[in-house]
Amino acid sequence: MGQLPRLVLTGAAGFLGRRVIDRLAGKWQIEAVDREPPVAGALVHRPEVRWHAVDLTESEAVTRLFDGLRESGGATALVHLAAHYDFTGERHPDYERTNVEGTRRLLDACEGLGLERFIFASSLAASQFPRAGRMLDESSPPDGDHIYAESKRAGEAMMRAEGRFPTAIIRFAALYSDWCEYAPLFSLLRTWLAGRWNSRILGGRGRSAVPYLHVRDAGVFVERLLDLRRELLPAEVLIASPNRVTSHADLFRAVTTYVRGTASRPICTPRAVATLGLHFLDLVGRASGNRPFERPWMGRMIDRRLEVDPHQSYRRLSWTPRPRLDIVRRIPFLIENQYSEPGTWAAHNEAALHSSELSPQVQILRLFEAHEEELFEAATRALVADPVNFPHYARVGAVEHDWNHRQFLRNLAQSVRTRHRGFFRTYCYDLARRRAQQGFPQDELRAALLSFERVFHYVLATDPRAAALEPHLNELVHRTIEFGMDGLEAGYEEAGEPPAQPA
Incomplete structure (x- = not known):
């Protein structure tokens, strides 16, 4: 174990962090950092993984951890996954405390650690939707106009300004698993499969589209980047994404075809009507004390397409997403998991919708x-x-x-x-x-x-x-x-x- 290179992984107990551990355990000695480490299960008992209950907003805890790492030989690389993200559209203080100040604190703590690469997890959502006919690529600025994009823009700027050790930036597509675990997708599936009055309604023309990446492919991407850590440019931006987007209409077709044997015809609502509906449902939710997942700010995204060209990253890492993990091909697996194990499905997904009020x-x-x-x-x-x-x-x-x-x-x-x-x-x-x-x-x-x-x-x-x-x-x-x-x-x-x- 002492001969393995040491990796510091923040957000290690999170959605992607757990999969990164699965990929790297046995190849790296992993210092797994999370404010709520798991208390049991396979991740706890891996001999190559050591857990640290550390909140990046707490200076003393971060300093104590990294002082100990320096004294015990430093680390080869750090992958920074820890971040706050929600879909409320509100300016939660953790965007600043965790995503910005926490990242700055982490960079300072890494001085003298001997890092060959500090890898920062950003997102394609940090950028504005491209104009029609254009695509995001590795050179696109993180110029999004929402609070999450602002926090990732600040983090990317820190990576470019860092001079004490090499850095790299990963912009991830929307990550999901066979249990869904991506709140907007879960909300769509829940609506379409419920058989209620709104189960055929699509906002706008159903053209709202983002690239979806299976979390297992994301884990392979991180592993590949670590393997090539010495060959990257300073603060190089790499995109972990398929080269195509999947629209709400595409997903609706895949879901209804699998469930009913033939694709249902959606009811498309004009963008203005759909946006008004979001405001109305949110007002009703506020009055009842049970606000829906869908919020008024999402109206701006209707029929927008986050087109992306990640081919430069494909060439740099000799990596591409696996076709069998394409979101449309995985839809049957998501649906079967929901039907066969509804309890496990709910446990994986409901926290993302109402994290502060779990039943x-x-x-x-x-x-x-x-x-x-x-x-x-x-x-x-x-x-x-x-x-x-x-x-x-x-x-x-x-x-x-x-x-x-x-x-x-x-x-x-x-x-x-x-x-x-x-x-x-x-x-x-x-x-x-x-x-x-x-x-x-x-x-x-x-x-x-x-x-x-x-x-x-x-x-x-x-x-x-x-x-x-x-x-x-x-x-x-x-x-x-x-x-x-x-x-x-x-x-x-x-x-x-x-x-x-x-x-």
Whole structure:
């Protein structure tokens, strides 16, 4: 591990940061910096990754971290992903505190670290939409007129002015995954798939278009740039993007074709009408205390196209996006993930829409996700270590235990998310019939279910976020498992076993 080059990665627990770690672990020693590092899961247990809970707005914490890095040998490169971004259109103070002052603080802290390259994550959204017939390229100025663009413009200016070590700038396209995780795209899919009055409405002519890049391709881009870090020009701008944009009409066609077998005809609304509608819905939302994701400022973007020509970056890095990860080709995968695992889908996406007011269900689903591996391991230990009470489970192999626990948690999560306990009851009913056929007595399966509930509470008790959710955990988890017990008994009765006797 000591022979690996050292990389400092800010925003390491974020959407892109996690994928960068997946790409680079084993090739780099990663100092992963995030104000909220993960408390469990695969990212925590990688031997090449060391986590640091540091907020870039806190000078003392940043200084302490980088003093320690200098004393222990410095670093080869830094990738700065940490940034504030929201879709409210409002001037949140974190644009200045994190994106501007945090970047300046980070640059100063890197002095004497021995960096071969400081890589700054910017965005194509930092630039104005090009005029019709023109395209953005690596030479385009970051001249956008919104607060996020202003903060990225300031960051790029710092990279160009930096003289203590080499820098580089990545302008990313709109990043998404097979779970969506890009708020504007999630909002579109939610509207089109809901089957409501507005499920066929497109703003303007449906020509609003941006380039979409799958986050897995973005991770490869960062890896490639690091490989070529010594060959880059000072403060060189590189574009991580496909060479085409995808419009709302393109997406609508892909979604409706997959869902219905044929493309639905959209209802296009004049730009002025659509903009007026945004203002009206926002006023209604303000009055009700539940503002929609779509905000009036978005009216300026209707039918605008963020055309881009990234071919210079393709040549410089010998990199291009993979065709199979094109957004239109991935739409079926996004839809299937939403349909098959709605709880996980919601946990990945709802935070981006209403990050300050997460529902208890989504907060609990986040706990599920954060502690997933711990839950599986603890549940397996509880069954294997007690052959007296679990004689059949003690003989089950590790792979099957893992599969069983994943099914259990997936069905429990779906019931928590939807508050539809019937999902979990049906799962337990089917499980009981299967176990009865395999010779498992009802008491053993009942005890296993209760054991998992105890493990669940024991593991989550280690997370400070769980304390505030205790009433919701009782309502959403304990009562759901009670429904599961009823399904278990019904399944055994159907299999011909006498009803369980009260204890």
